[in-house]
Amino acid sequence: MSTQQFKQAPHKLLVIPGPIEVTDEVLFANAHPSVSHMAPEFASVFGEALRMTRDVVFSKTGQPFLISGSGTLGWDQVSANLVEAGDDVLVLNTGYFGDSFADCLQTYGAKVDQIRADFGTTASLVELEKALQSKKYKLVTVTHVDTSTAVLSDPKAVAAVVKKVSPDTLVILDAVCAVASEEIRMEDWGIDVVMSASQKGLGAPPGLSVIIASQQAMKVFETRSTPVASFYASWKRWLPIMKAYEGGGAAYFATPPVNLIFAFHQSLTQLLKSSPTLEERFARHKEVSQRVKTAAAELGLKSVPVNAAEAANGMTAVYTPPGVKSSEMIPLFLKKGVVVAGGLGAQKDAYFRIGHMGTTVVNSERGDIDKIVSVMKEVVEEVTSKKA
Amino acid sequence: MSTQQFKQAPHKLLVIPGPIEVTDEVLFANAHPSVSHMAPEFASVFGEALRMTRDVVFSKTGQPFLISGSGTLGWDQVSANLVEAGDDVLVLNTGYFGDSFADCLQTYGAKVDQIRADFGTTASLVELEKALQSKKYKLVTVTHVDTSTAVLSDPKAVAAVVKKVSPDTLVILDAVCAVASEEIRMEDWGIDVVMSASQKGLGAPPGLSVIIASQQAMKVFETRSTPVASFYASWKRWLPIMKAYEGGGAAYFATPPVNLIFAFHQSLTQLLKSSPTLEERFARHKEVSQRVKTAAAELGLKSVPVNAAEAANGMTAVYTPPGVKSSEMIPLFLKKGVVVAGGLGAQKDAYFRIGHMGTTVVNSERGDIDKIVSVMKEVVEEVTSKKA
Missing domain, CATH: 3.90.1150.10 (Aspartate Aminotransferase, domain 1)
Structure with a gap:
């Protein structure tokens, strides 16, 4: 067939x-015959998917992670790898998804402050600037599109404020409902982590947590002083795997969702390489x-x-x-x-x-x-x- | 089509x-048109998949969890939900997968003792009995089939020793490479957690962490005194979701891997309801x-x-x-x-x-x-x- x-x-x-609706080609790729996760033909597809993931957010140097899981797993990845217990973090909260990201950060020991926007609005950049002046935050999170309200934040403006007032503070963009439907220029704007999932603008079935982390974020990860507080979400475990696949080889930590990677690769190809x-x-x-x-x-x-x-x-x-x-x-x-x-x-x-x-x-x-x-x-x- | x-x-x-190789019917189900994770037609398929998951291990009262992730996520689920920092746990180590489970348990604060089998053999039940007499273990883990060596442990015998010497100690069976290819009688044998994944004997593509937890395990979870140390792997988050879907409704914590649930449901149907x-x-x-x-x-x-x-x-x-x-x-x-x-x-x-x-x-x-x-x-x- x-x-x-x-x-x-x-x-x-x-x-x-x-x-969302996905194309016949993407579904057909999801029905790919079983292939070994260590096979060269799969390694090359996984490697290309990693490179294309970077391209979708106009990143040249970001580190992509494609991990079996829901978009929610992205919150754990950020919280477990970039936060150490007691770190101050700031959540720009535009609704349901801000609440949950805050919950996740607290689970991993973060001290969470929040700027809560009124229902249907975005968090105030003036309040953001004040908060950044009052306290040193390890990171600031912003939900690009809050799926609960359709409110669109301005990550470029948020990052500009953060980089002006507190350049070491990481800017984390929850872009689950934004990547490939809203423009994101990760490096031009100074975004440190873009987190997403396969089943929205990226046009594939659900089941893949999609992250791109800036080199600044990776440095914060690499210089942390306490162990990563998760096993499955640990970049220490996944970084060598992603590097191996991007280099055309294969490496094992946990079995990747092979069929879904084929489907995601197909969708990225349609997004980036066709009209x-x-x-x-x-x-x-x-x-x-x-x-x-x-x-x-x-x-x-x-x-x-x-x-x-x-x-x-x-x-x-x-x-x-x-x-x-x-x-x-x-x-x-x-x-x-x-x-x-x-x-x-x-x-x-x-x-x-x-x-x-x-x-x-x-x-x-x-x-x-x-x-x-x-x-x-x-x-x-x-x-x-x-x-x- | x-x-x-x-x-x-x-x-x-x-x-x-x-x-492993999967059937045309399973792949076709994986290419199901997009469906809402909240739709009644999906809720009924997810509910049936949960019930059939229980049936595969001959459980009547176990609590199944079907979560987007690799089999490895099962270790985090066990470690984050059933272990509290400082708890003593015992790993019956038959190879690579015992090492990794021990790593995961340590990540969540367990004090891990191990009985290491020689390469190609299983852990000694005599040593197990001695260990159980020397210390109170929260749980004992055993790898049913160590995928690294094809060594088959005897979970029935392990559970019998544990239940004899230390009835409160939970028996955790890493059955990733065993469910549906090796007989597992969860309740008859006294197994508290069976953990597996979709891509081996269960006959579906990879990307689903599969767990069945006994009521004793759920009680240990429910009476823990410290918060669960993970967000994504937290049964506190997932239990209401699994109960809702099994009851025919839908509930949201994170988007389930809808297509893979269709595929898994198809494979379970072939396993349980056909010749x-x-x-x-x-x-x-x-x-x-x-x-x-x-x-x-x-x-x-x-x-x-x-x-x-x-x-x-x-x-x-x-x-x-x-x-x-x-x-x-x-x-x-x-x-x-x-x-x-x-x-x-x-x-x-x-x-x-x-x-x-x-x-x-x-x-x-x-x-x-x-x-x-x-x-x-x-x-x-x-x-x-x-x-x-």
Whole structure:
């Protein structure tokens, strides 16, 4: 069977903010016959995947880690490798994912301060600057796109403040819901860690924790004075493995998710080496996002992100019509073959979320965006006419 | 496209001790269109996979955990959830994987004693009894099949000694290379944790850490006095998730590896609900193992396991002919389309390993075992005639 012959089965359109729709080619790669994790043919694919991972965030010198696990494992990697017990860290908290990153950092002994943004907004850069002046932080974390709210932070501006006030402080970007749907220029902007996962903008099935760490971050890791407080998440264990595979060889610490690496490699190849280019993809995500947001606004739906400039391009979060719960709307979307997500956290019934990333955005011949817009209109009309 | 239409591409026969050959149906499930991790259709598949995981080890009351990660993550789960800093633990060390489990336990603050078996043998039960009498151990670990040597321990006998001398001590079975190729009767034998991974006897691609914990183990977890020392590996985070999915609902801590859960579910279905039965599968593994081991012996190859009764049924490890390195033999196997593994650890060039698990064993129409046996004969004749 060849790639050309494989067509995924008809199914409901999955437009939650990850996992996302993936291409037939990516699924076919995920169904690759079993291959040894030590085989040269796999080592070369893994090596290329590592190099392409760096390319997606425009990094020349970053150290990529591709490890079997959910995106959440990235928090453990940051916390266990870059933090030592008692270190002060600062979390710019824009919602659910900031809370959880803070929890994870505390688990590994960090003393966590937080700048909490109001729901639907980003953390204040003025407060960030003040905090950095008041205390020496080992690292600052920022969620690029908070999947819970679609709020878009400005990592370039955050990094600029950090590098101005406290150049040794590492800037950690939780970009799980941002890589490949939002522009990230890791080195130009001074980001020390980009953490992500395979199943959002990166366009592969879930199951791969994706990290790129700057040389400054690796130096902080290498000069730590206490042992790494995790076994599975330890870069001490994984660094030689990633270097071996990138060098074309194979090395063993734990069995990599071979099929998923094939799938991820396929997706990266489509992202980086085919039309549209990565830059064009970012532009398409902006256009499509604008289209979905405008359509929602025309239906009277209010955006969860308070400021239009702080709204993600890879997803949209909008409040439901007055008196309607998102849990009432989601089944109506489903009936029309479209899978969207409710809210997350305390206000979960008050809003719903639509993901528009990857093939759904760039392959307009699929008609996914047309479908999202028309079904959203039908559902809103249905629920509002019932209430009327 | 339907399951019947999907045929994996022709490829070299993968008979290392994991990952193993998997069926077309399993690969097709791994290429399932994207589905929400919160969708009812996925929740029901995840729930069934959890129940079937329990069935594979004949457990009625064990708590299964299916978490995105390599088998190695199972060590972190045991160490972070069941051990508190300063606890005494005992590792029955039969090779490479015992060393690593000990490393992991130490990372989480355990005081580790080890009973080291000579290369190719199992740890002494007499020494185990003495050790248990001398000190109160929180847990004892035993590697069911040490993938590095093919040595088969007797978990039933180990558990019997532990339960006799120190009934509160938990028995942890590292069964990564044993579940579904060796019989494990978790509750009858008194095993507290069975840890495994998806890519060996369980017959799916790699990327899933598989654990079943006894109610006694869960009680030790629930009554610990210090916080769990990991975020990603914390059962505190995962237990409500596993319970939700088993109950037919969905809950979120980290995105599960949706496609791999479909694949794992498919493989468990083949293991448990089709012919041959699980018991017949164990018998087949024994027969096939005997056939491969006899063929090796007839070629003059000496077994790495010193005692025939302590040799795994899912893999074979044999020394190379005199003066021949395994690194010379492996390329000759490869040329004939068969992928076997060299040794692991200090003696890695002195022996090689063949995996015979899953579809390779039970679906004799594939002819995998015939091929292994005939190619092994050709390769041995080739290397010995060169030396002659």
